[in-house]
Amino acid sequence: MTETIEIEVLGKKDTRSGFGEGLLEIGKRNKDVVALCADLTGSLKMNAFEDEFPERFFQIGIAEANMMGIAAGMTIGGKIPYTGTFANFSTSRVYDQIRQSIAYSQKNVKICASHAGLTLGEDGATHQVLEDIGMMKMLPNMTVIVPCDFNQTKQATIAIADLEGPVYLRFGRPSVPIFVKPDADFQIGKADTIIEGTDVTIIACGHLVWKSIEAAQELAKKGISAEVINMHTIKPFDNKAVLDSVAKTRCVVSAEEHMINGGLGDSIAQLLSRSNPVPQEYVGVNDTFGESGTPDELMKKYGIDTANVVAAAEKVIERLVTGPT
């Protein structure tokens, strides 16, 4: 059986621009939304919000710990602060501030993090955080969202204003295909099944969703029917979407621009080990730091490209046949 999978591509843009547009939009709709930035306004595409609402924009300077504390304090009195900086400086640099003043204190802060993962590119490993999903999903009270394209990042940026509580929203730098419809209904905690299939389930987040779509197209040419699920919300996790799919396919591949340790794949494995143990393969960065290079070069070198998803799918299907190794 050979078939072609068609996914309509609506254009190509960076997800951070989706954040910038979403922030402006939610700023217009909700006067309690305020934005804070640690000297990366241009990189985070927050200029439009700053221009439109200068009194609600707070330039903190290069002081991320202070930014998280100020954001936490601003919630007292009803503001909804969106903080913006690179993902590394949004998480590992300020983990204790987030832990105590935001997560433990249950403050309504939206931590918006750009330039996540390897695809930040040439700046190298100091800036390429690959541990942030793990760090943030471990925090009680924290919602973790990793949208896949421009439209979905915009939708998520708007949606999180209505969720009372701390949120980590992770997006990136490079220009990537847009395939989520502009009017799609984004629901926090509800995964999107993009391609239905029967032989293997591929569950991805962020930039790896498009790679997984490409992988499913490749697999289809080989007669393998892959289901592709966009798990844009890492926490709370859509258990039902995973369990329903693997009940059909009996094997799963996780795909993420993140360390294998602690990421999306771990969340899937935790669920399946308790509810329905099936073979799983992991596409992610395997316990190593990145380096300088173009996004495409880095994704290839560190094993998170389309070909890696294809290979993982074939391997997990093979394991289903051969049994435990």
Place this chain on the structure above:
Amino acid sequence: MESNEIAKVASQVRRDIVRMVAAVSSGHPGGSLGCADFLSTLYFDTMNHNPTDFKMDGRGEDLFFLSNGHISPVWYSVLARSNYFPVPELATFRKLGTRLQGHPSTDHHLPGIRMASGSLGQGLSVGIGAAATKKLNGDDSLVYTLHGDGEMQEGQIWEAALYASAKKVDNLIATIDYNGRQIDGDLEDIISLGNLTQKWQAFGWEVLEMGGHNIDKIRATLAKAKSLTGKGKPIMIVMATEMGQGVDYMMGTHKWHGAAPNDEQLASALGQLEETLGDY
């Protein structure tokens, strides 16, 4: 409230502190005793606040954030004695299931607390944020914060110091409990703060100095601080205190920073502190 009445509150607060920490053989009596006069004055005289109808968002009332959360006993006692929650609840301090956690927490919904603290250095940023929201809301009430002197060794404090003056956060009154002692010893021996007043002045703050055990002077300094708000500068009060103030054997040493008295020591402490409002 008159100074002699505030002094009575502070005496009872000191009794509460030593009894609370003795009951669970843990907690931080030294810094708590040292801030009893200041916090009693702040809550019973200076701040405009609403103890019997606590609301997290604090609109229209003055806010207080304890950045050095380990001196929670003094704060809990002052909150209870101000009617934020029943005084007998002080007996649950640090016990399983309590709202009076070892370090202040919002997770357990104790009225009066709007932010967790304990990991040091974070409260000044929080106060700045709350002050910014008050301005956005057109709310002209004030934000107060309290910090330990050892806490000045945290970098985030100086990020916040820089920001507050650059952005003219002038509805914020911060206070440093300058008792000169920290858990490992005398502050001068650990990491000297040099000339602390000049440092804050150099960061662009309006700085006031006061002794922390003369209630008349605390009231006057806080009144002056309030009069200086709205003039483009954040305000810092450098408050000289004695760790362990009121209990002779706890004074003059860092050793009671984080140690509780035994039964005999408790009896000695209580013998030095007048019961003014009734023990819980």
